Amino acid sequence: MKYKYKIASLFMAAFIFFMPVSLAASQNKIVGLDDNVKAYLIGNEESGEVYYEKNADEPMPMASLSKLMTFLVTMDAIKNGNLSLDTKVKADKEAENLTSWQYSSLGVKEGETYTVDELLKGLIAVSGNDCAYLLANTISVSEPAFAREMNEKAKSLDLKSQVYYNSSGIQTEDGHQNTTSAKDLFKLSQYILKTYPEILDYSAIREIKDPARDIDKRSTIPLMDEIKGVDGLKTGTTDEAGYCLVSTVDMVKLDSKDEFRTIGVVLGADRKDTRNKVMSDLIYYVSKYFSTRTVLDTNVPVKSIKDITVKQGYIDLYPKEDIKMIVKEGENPTIKYNIKEDVKAPIKENQDLGEIEISYKDESQKVGLFSKKALDKASLFSRVIRTIKDSCDFLLKTLIAR
Incomplete structure (x- = not known):
C-alpha cells in the first residue's frame, strides 16, 4: 500500500512540474517566478487592473523597449x-x-531610400x-x-520613471541609458494600443524580406507562435538591461471564458x-485564475420579491443592462439592492422598481431594475388571505425562536 502511495506522489509531482505554469494553489502565487528576473507585471489592457507584479515601480534600463x-x-x-x-x-x-x-x-x-x-x-x-x-x-x-520629444511625451502621459537619451535604447557613449519602470511601460503600451492599434499589424510581421536590398530578417518578438492569443509587442536586450519583453495577449484565444486582453512586461531577465518562461507563466496564471463572468443578464431575474398586492404574489426583478466583470x-x-418601498399593483411593463449596485475591487456600477411584464392587481380576497397567512407564519417563527 505504501508503495502505491509513493508512486501516486511521484506521478503528481511530475504532473505539477510539467504544467505550463507552476502555481501555489492555496495562495494563487506563481512558484519560482522571482528567480533571475528584476521586475514584471501583467494587467488588463483596457482597465489597467494589475493581476500580478514584482518591483513594478522601480526604474531600470529598458533597452530596445524604448522603441x-x-x-x-512617429505616429x-x-x-x-x-x-x-x-x-x-x-x-x-x-x-x-x-x-x-x-x-x-x-x-x-x-x-x-526607405x-x-x-x-x-x-x-x-x-x-x-x-x-x-x-x-x-x-x-x-x-x-x-x-x-x-520622447521625454516631453512621457511627461504628458505622467510616466515619471521614463527617461530617454536616444531613440533606440542602446547605452550612450557617456554611459547613459533609457530607463523605465514596468508599470510605466505597461501604461505606455496601454496608451499606444488604444491610440494607434495598428502597432499590432507591425508586430504581426514574422519576417521582412527585400532581396533587392539584401534584407532577410526574422521577427525578434517571441511567443507569438507558441502561445495562442499572443499578438505583440516588443523585445529589448542589452548587457545592462538584460532580456526584456512586452507581450500583448488576446486571452479569449487561450480560453473562451477570458473575454479580455492583457499586457505583460518583463524586465532584467x-x-x-x-524572459520567455516568466512571460509564459504570467499569461497562464491569468488564464487559470481570472475569467469574464456574466454578473447581470437582462434575461435572468436577479431577485424575486414577495408582494401581496399583485395577482401572482411576487415580482421578478430584471436588470436593465447586461454586466460582465473579470473576476478572480x-x-x-x-451586490446591494435598493428597491422602491412604494411598489404596489398594478405593475406596468418595464416599470422602474429600483436599482442594483455591483461592486468588485475598484469597479462599481449601478443598474436599474424593472418588471418584464405587466402584473395585475390581486383581488381583495387574495390580499386578505395572504395577509392572514403572513401573520400566522410570523407568529409561528416567533414562538419557535423562543
Whole structure:
C-alpha cells in the first residue's frame, strides 16, 4: 500500500512540474517566478487592473523597449501632418554603421531610400536600431532633439520613471541609458494600443524580406507562435538591461471564458529563455485564475420579491443592462439592492422598481431594475388571505425562536 502511495506522489509531482505554469494553489502565487528576473507585471489592457507584479515601480534600463516611445512619437508626427507613411528617408553612414553585428537592425545601406512605413516595420518587427535612428533624425533636427520629444511625451502621459537619451535604447557613449519602470511601460503600451492599434499589424510581421536590398530578417518578438492569443509587442536586450519583453495577449484565444486582453512586461531577465518562461507563466496564471463572468443578464431575474398586492404574489426583478466583470477565481462581486418601498399593483411593463449596485475591487456600477411584464392587481380576497397567512407564519417563527 505504501508503495502505491509513493508512486501516486511521484506521478503528481511530475504532473505539477510539467504544467505550463507552476502555481501555489492555496495562495494563487506563481512558484519560482522571482528567480533571475528584476521586475514584471501583467494587467488588463483596457482597465489597467494589475493581476500580478514584482518591483513594478522601480526604474531600470529598458533597452530596445524604448522603441515603443519612438513609434508613438512617429505616429503623432504622422497624425499632425508633419510626415506620412510614404515619406521617403535616405539612409546615411551613421545609420549603416548601426547595422553591425552588435546591434539589432533592418540592414539599411547608405544612400538608399526607405519609406517611413518600411522603417516602422523594421522598428517593431526586427527591433532595428538603424530604423529608430532614421526616424528620429527625420522627425527632429537630431537624435538628442528627438529624445527631448520622447521625454516631453512621457511627461504628458505622467510616466515619471521614463527617461530617454536616444531613440533606440542602446547605452550612450557617456554611459547613459533609457530607463523605465514596468508599470510605466505597461501604461505606455496601454496608451499606444488604444491610440494607434495598428502597432499590432507591425508586430504581426514574422519576417521582412527585400532581396533587392539584401534584407532577410526574422521577427525578434517571441511567443507569438507558441502561445495562442499572443499578438505583440516588443523585445529589448542589452548587457545592462538584460532580456526584456512586452507581450500583448488576446486571452479569449487561450480560453473562451477570458473575454479580455492583457499586457505583460518583463524586465532584467538573465537569459532569453528565462524572459520567455516568466512571460509564459504570467499569461497562464491569468488564464487559470481570472475569467469574464456574466454578473447581470437582462434575461435572468436577479431577485424575486414577495408582494401581496399583485395577482401572482411576487415580482421578478430584471436588470436593465447586461454586466460582465473579470473576476478572480474564489471571489465574487458585492451586490446591494435598493428597491422602491412604494411598489404596489398594478405593475406596468418595464416599470422602474429600483436599482442594483455591483461592486468588485475598484469597479462599481449601478443598474436599474424593472418588471418584464405587466402584473395585475390581486383581488381583495387574495390580499386578505395572504395577509392572514403572513401573520400566522410570523407568529409561528416567533414562538419557535423562543
